[in-house]
Amino acid sequence: MYLTSMFSRELIAASARPLLLSILAEGESYGYALAQRARALSQEQVQWTDGMLYPVLHRLEEEELIASEWRESETGRERKYYSLTRGGRRALAKEKEQWLAAHNTLVQLWKLPPVST
């Protein structure tokens, strides 16, 4: 996943992990739907290359933060569904804490209200 205008490549790579964990915390999903949701959430500011989403998913699966399963969808098409594991939930809580800490550090300087954790 990378972008054209607003985000740097590094920021996209770093944020992909909490982003995917957070979307999966809403319920199980598959690659295409995850990409669509990410695109909608970023309000088209981030130009995703969908294919690059999968290596991130596979790495999360290797770390056992998410689990996957091939299943037939209601339309009859085969899809690989991903869901958050218990370890994934813990990892997400940690990610959230870290991202908010970084955010709150910066907003103090920018005279913006901090976000409570």
Added chain:
Amino acid sequence: METPPGFNLEQAIAQWRAELARQPGLTPADLRELEAHLRDGFAELQRQRLNDDEAFLLARHRVGPPLPVAAEFAKAAPARVWAPRVFWMAFGALVIQLWQTTLSLWSSALWASPSVSGGSLPDSSAGATTTISSSSSNAYILGFELPGWVGYVVLALIFLLICGGPVLLIGRWLARGKLAGLAQLISTRTRVAVLGATLFLSAFSLQLLALHHWLAQPPHALEGSDGGIVVGMNIATAMSMEYNLFTSALWPLCLIALMIWLTPRCVETKNRAVTA
């Protein structure tokens, strides 16, 4: 909207998939997942009343260009790129090792001098072995004596042909990407084991045959000016060669074990089409 009559979705997907499959680091499971993504994207764009070919082009664009996508997969799992490379290195080393040992043993057996008087005895570790008679310093090929440097030039040329010929031919053949048959032979661990065992056993039996051929040469060929001593030396050398043969067999066995280990345990050979 109308779809131009020339467009065939299955054909377009197969082409796209083949292009992706050429990139290193993508497994069949990855391709299957990316194809499912492409088909999902295609179906949605079709619902937005796009032509089939337009929908396909846009869906393909969203998945991303093959090279950077594959590079990202490879970055996430470097072992996928390196395992096949190390496999081919091991395979090359195995073939060269077996070929070299077999060749040097046969050269020892066939090119032995008819009179081994104080000459060098065949050495299994050397590539080109000439048996030189101390009185004339001439080379012998299949029992024929070749005078002076001519013999060595002929020997060198024969060796160049036997060693260099197959290396050039096979190397060129492989470099052209004509690996289709070979890829089938190494698709599972069992097949790799069978291929390795076949190569090893055929080379090893050829080596044993060479050794016995060499030992079975008529005694007069082994007799030197001081009679029995040369024969004794020959048997001692042959025994040490046999010993060398068994120790040198450890190398190919290690390489075969490495190749089996590097072959994925469960390769998804079933290329299940995801129905649209």
